[in-house]
Amino acid sequence: MNARTQNDFAHLRASGAAVRHAFDAMRTACKPGMTTAELDAIGAQILAEHDAVSAPQYYYDFPGTTCISLNEQAAHGIPGDTVIAAGDMINIDVSANRRGFVADMGESFVVGEGSIEQQRICAAVQEAVAAALAMVRAGRSLNVIGRAVQKIADREGYTIVRNLGSHGVGRHIHEEPSYIPYDNPEERRVLTRGMVITIEPFFSTGVDWVFEEDDGWTLSVPAGHLVAQFEHTLIVTDRRPVVVTEKQVGH
Numbered sequence: 220m221n222a223r224t225q226n227d228f229a230h231l232r233a234s235g236a237a238v239r240h241a242f243d244a245m246r247t248a249c250k251p252g253m254t255t256a257e258l259d260a261i262g263a264q265i266l267a268e269h270d271a272v273s274a275p276q277y278y279y280d281f282p283g284t285t286c287i288s289l290n291e292q293a294a295h296g297i298p299g300d301t302v303i304a305a306g307d308m309i310n311i312d313v314s315a316n317r318r319g320f321v322a323d324m325g326e327s328f329v330v331g332e333g334s335i336e337q338q339r340i341c342a343a344v345q346e347a348v349a350a351a352l353a354m355v356r357a358g359r360s361l362n363v364i365g366r367a368v369q370k371i372a373d374r375e376g377y378t379i380v381r382n383l384g385s386h387g388v389g390r391h392i393h394e395e396p397s398y399i400p401y402d403n404p405e406e407r408r409v410l411t412r413g414m415v416i417t418i419e420p421f422f423s424t425g426v427d428w429v430f431e432e433d434d435g436w437t438l439s440v441p442a443g444h445l446v447a448q449f450e451h452t453l454i455v456t457d458r459r460p461v462v463v464t465e466k467q468v469g470h
Contacts, residue, residue: 242325295437297437306329314392316392386417
């Protein structure tokens with residue numbers, strides 16, 4: 220999608236606020252002993268309060284409102300009767316359609332303190348997204364994102380998962396441009412004013428490809444590896460992008 224009018228911007232901000240509120244409520248509530256289904260129900264309630272519907276359900280008939288992935292699960296984990304434990308690394312990914320406009324965000328974090336390595340990979344992938352956002356401007360190569368993300372991954376010793384990555388969004392949960400967030404000097408596509416995209420790299424401890432579990436949804440790395448994601452939805456401008464899913468001051 221290309222956001223062209225103030226109305227487009229307003230609707231995308233409202234969609235971003237809906238998923239942000241849902242994510243924040245879920246993260247605050249996330250405690251050892253609760254199930255991922257109980258956590259998902261909190262997100263469903265908040266989205267409904269914001270006149271929004273789950274994008275994975277709406278577009279793909281996903282068996283949950285949000286995607287909740289634990290430990291070696293990288294993405295698309297199905298909420299269910301799995302009990303969350305202290306020290307688990309969890310990824311909550313919330314995307315929603317609100318009045319025809321879609322926003323998407325996700326974040327990996329540790330339940331409780333966790334290990335130093337768990338904390339480090341989560342911090343690194345967040346830093347990579349911040350570095351990429353700082354480079355996004357209309358007229359620049361799409362590869363400014365991949366280059367920025369790759370620089371952080373290389374510096375911190377992590378591998379970028381190549382079959383998961385950023386994508387266009389706005390009117391559908393997945394749109395063009397579709398691309399993988401690693402450095403590709405041959406990239407010829409250009410960021411344009413009003414382009415609506417996500418930035419969502421996945422960092423792992425040595426794994427560059429995720430596999431699909433038997434449930435047909437969950438994407439995982441082999442046991443013993445760590446994987447972490449961080450994601451924002453943004454609108455490209457001539458200056459700093461408008462990040463519609465960022466946490467609002469005072470919220």
